[in-house]
Amino acid sequence: MRLKHEAIGILLIALAVSCGGGPDEQATSGDAQAVAAQGQDQLARWFARASPEVLALPDTVLAYIDEAGGRLVFGIEHARAEPAARAALARLGIPDTAFTIEETEPIYQLVTLRDKWRPTINGVQIHFGGYLCSLGFNADHGGDRSFVTASHCTGKQGAVEGTRYYQPTSTVDSTVIATEVEDPTYFRGAPCPRGRKCRYSDSSRALYSTAVASSRGAIARTSGPNNGSLTVTGSFSITSQDNATSSFAVGTTVNKVGRTTGWTQGNVTATCADTNVSGSNITLLCQTLVQNPNGAVVVQGGDSGSGVFQLTGASTARLVGILWGGNGTGTRFVFSPLKQVEDELGALVTTQ
Template identity: 45%
Template sequence: MEGAMGPKLLLTSVVAIALTLATAAMAQQSQAPAAPSAAVTTFDDKLVKIGEQAPGFGGMYFDEKGALQVYMKNAAELRSADAMKAARSQVTSAIAGVLGAEFLTQNAAAKGRAQEPNIIKGDYDVLELAKWKKSFGAALDGQEIVFVDLDERRNRVTIGVVGDPSRQRFEALAKSLGVPFEALIIEETPPIRFHASLRDKSRPVPGGVQIEIDTGVFAYKLCTLGFNVVRNGRDGFITNSHCTKNRGVSNDDDFHQPNDPLLSGNKIGDEDADPPYFTGGQCPSGRKCRFSDSAYADYRIDRGRFEIARTTNNVGSLTINSFPGVFRIMSETPDSMVGMRLNKVGRTTGWAFGDVRATCIDVNVADTDVRLLCQSSVARVSGTNKLTDNGDSGSPVFSILPTASQASLHGILWGGPDDGSSFVFSPMSMIEQELGPLTTFTAQQPPPPPPPPPTPREQCLRECNAERDACLADGGLGSQCIPAWRRCREQCPAQ
């Protein structure tokens, strides 16, 4: 076995190199398309809408007790009880109108009972902060800039930098942009990287387990299956775009669970949708951008349930619990809030948890020309285990509902710093604006629309894969079947 699978086993230990090679291959492709014409609504846009309906609104967060704290720029002027009551009513109505009435109940101590926000003094309103973030987002680039954030937790614009966060580096830039330096928080931050690539075969397939993606002959990536979905009436699952052979391009890649020994029968699906990266618009010069690191694959076996694998504990266990062995997804949370406690399950570090530290941050991914817009980050709780590592890419991110075996889906993890102290994920709102509506839990099931017909290229690639699989199943040698498969793919049309 060692002789036959040597190249493949060796690649596991150098998966970071494999990702570097994939990045190089992408650089040789045609230029990224222009910015999408359809407007994408980010969480910052929703905060601005609240600010337009409640003048002076400066951001909000859940504190350590789960209480909602709301910044108001004019809080000092609310001297009478009636004025404070009117302001609280106005901002509560605005929050419910933009984020939904359920937002005010999700972290409340009494289940289903809306909590009144506590108004605290803010120095700036979100309209100002959003404008300043946009100014800095276009002006700041280079590998030393990790992220730019409208920081609703601290009523500031926060800029994460690698190395020296000294005042001198940014004071002149702030002045040239017309931004008060006091409105900025400059903090040293480790680089955020794509994570490279529970490990036994699981049928039906739940979210959180290991998957293997073919990227060439004897080449592959190990990642984590995010969650099962119904998309355009078809059964499939979501993982990271950077886990595929070429991110931002649908190549009909083969997915296997947990791995792909020859003639194992472990194939579970084919890549079907991986939206392209774009340039221009919100994407600064020299970068290519997306709003989520997500790709969709069609199942070639029966779809797994809307569930996430549950391990024996939340401090890094990889062993699936005997009962209950899953978290059942019962709802989606489109956008998370600072202070929320979130969980993730991944093939490398298992089940771990942390608290939302920032939302809608624009992240420059280390060692690439990629900027991911409006992402969220989760920080480790002091004294707990490593949150994430290579191979956890694609992990489902979720909150646990009052019924402990039930979950609300928040998004998909794609990376973090090397020390595993935090992770970054794409929120559900961004994933579904790029991939379209997804059914992720049973209560959602709408009558499915008719599936779109495959493109000529998609149909050709599927036929090539079917011929290869039939060749191997009939006892053909890899040295015969694989070259024929490659020639078949080369003859497929470009579109």
Template identity: 35%
Template sequence: MTHRTWSLPLLLLSCFTGVAGVMGCSEEGEGSHASPPPSVALSAERLRDFAWGEVAMDANEQFAVIAEAVPGFGGLYMDQGQAVVFLTDPNTVEKAKVMLEPVLARMLAWGRDPAVPFEMPEFRFEQGRYDWNELYRWYETIGDVFSVPGVVLRDIDETKNRIRIGVSTEEARRQVEKYVTTAGLPVEACVIENVEPVRFTSDTLRDRWWPPVAGLQVSTPRMAHSGCTLGWNANHFVLGRGFLTASHCTDTQGGTEGTTFYQSQGWLPFDFVGTEAHDAPYYTGADCPSGRRCRRSDVAFVRYDTTRTTGRLGKMAMPLARCQLPQTSCGLDIIQNTTFLYQVANSTLPSALLAGIDVDRMGRTTGQMHGPLTYTCIDTDVAGDNFHLKCQYVIATRAAGGDSGGPVFVRHGTTSNVDAVGITWGATDELAYFSLLWDGENEMGGSGAISLQ
């Protein structure tokens, strides 16, 4: 199981720990609330001073912090430039706005062109039925919903103020309805949707470019006529220089067995780039659903053969085109000039990832595609095996075979600077799934284990 590292300001550490305690599993029914201790209640001043975008916590955890300071808070997301907030009590709108404005400003600071003046988005408050504490408690209660055959994902959907459960069959839908009722959740608090099972994306190749930068193709002898994408060049504090790609692109998914990687359609000696050096094993038990093998990321680290190359740290290919839906792929031509490359400015933490913001992903099959961040921190099974990935993120864009391992990032306006966000690993129709870079780093030794610059 991944052990997570925290870097909260000392002043707030006891407060956040209290929040985590409140959010555990509960047998209380609808409408019941655990009374948080006084230390949990965050004042407006403390909420304003919280280092949003810098503290290591996922989307569910950050909203739990907000919910302790904004009574009745039921979710926050971006919709066509507006900040949409669910509140259970419309009489608290003015107070909520005052408290959320500095929070939103910090969240949206990541990926913003510093040369462009910041304008606070307009708030749109909508009637919410459930506060985040209720949703979080119910979300934890149904952690074993994946025991129902055909369940694909579990999520707290901040855009609907509901628990979201994805199923692949009508029989699964019927069984989940029974499961939810037995677990004590109100049926109306859950949205049960038909979704396509998520599949890994790795089955094509493209041309070679040397020395490697993020976004280009890589392959292994096992792949033969298929391949993946080089995610981010990185320095590991123990293993040295290498790059990140998807774990399922290695010969054995989960566990380090020394897969060799090349940058060609095959395994010619002059195209050899490196050897798999770290790929966290899957775990069972604890918070892992029964019958599953779990991780928080599908990320592996490949150490460069330094006699051949060390890649280009902090650099990513810059395609000539950037596309979004309804286009299903983009041009693959890139500017082969070291003057025109994307530059990594920061590594974005999950607390800066708000549903509705624009996020890019790059792959050696579909090029550079972008779209709104649709779902945050969902737990999902992977089609065709018993792999289960926790707290994954989803972009409303396309990904295809060969895009696995590709970098996910947020652009700084029209500049060449980007914030590194994650690694692409899967897709369904018009949705691209990725693991957080932060979770991949934690599985490689904890916060600070890797550097992209």
């Protein structure tokens, strides 16, 4: 899938370019002498005229003065871009001996899970109140264009008070991207343990603002599982969703993408476990626990709300749940099965 995104706080790839770079292998000794005769001032004047002209052409990458080699250097993506560049330089009266054109890999802007994304995509950072979570998954609910995140990623857990969400933060973009519309009440009584309140999923739904674009069925993808990278390199497509499973088989491999630990992967170690939430009187019933067999960190604060999925192909996924918590060291995460999310929020369409 081709993603459109708008990067804020962009991390630029470090250019593997040295301004005192290597010699032009094709230059003859006569050329070198001729170039050497051209002063740095002349090069600077040519550069000032040539750089904007050449970089305005399609498939050009960079321009710089190779001071050691005494010439201008223009990077292009492929040989097909060379004639236009040469023509532009000729029009400017810059002699062939004064420049080199070389094929150069294009320079990409790197965007992370914590940057601004429009349309929004699953797995990126969202902000409300004084808190950060992850956008779990975009979903249609009836005619409502929505996203689902954790119930505790709302102003008040288990109540609808119209929590307003920003992406990535209200400081970066003050647009309210969505407003909370569903967060069912926690119940007491059997099968909930005495003195506690319960639900079967830690999930809530927010309705998108009309002007904010969202991409349904796309999960931001980083460079690999459990490597700590937050840089988005592509996406997974949700092509199916599991509306039926509450008890996942132990050993099942699942994944999540969230704003803090990125793409992580582990195996189900406990299924349909009633789970007390630390520091609260909440118990979440029939939850699924996941650990990486090599002990990798799979969750940290800020990953709440991440969609949990199984890979069904190289870049396709089946959505199976929503992550809401983990242990203190981050080696275990807990998720609510999608079936239980839908039992509480209603039917959701999450696929592309």
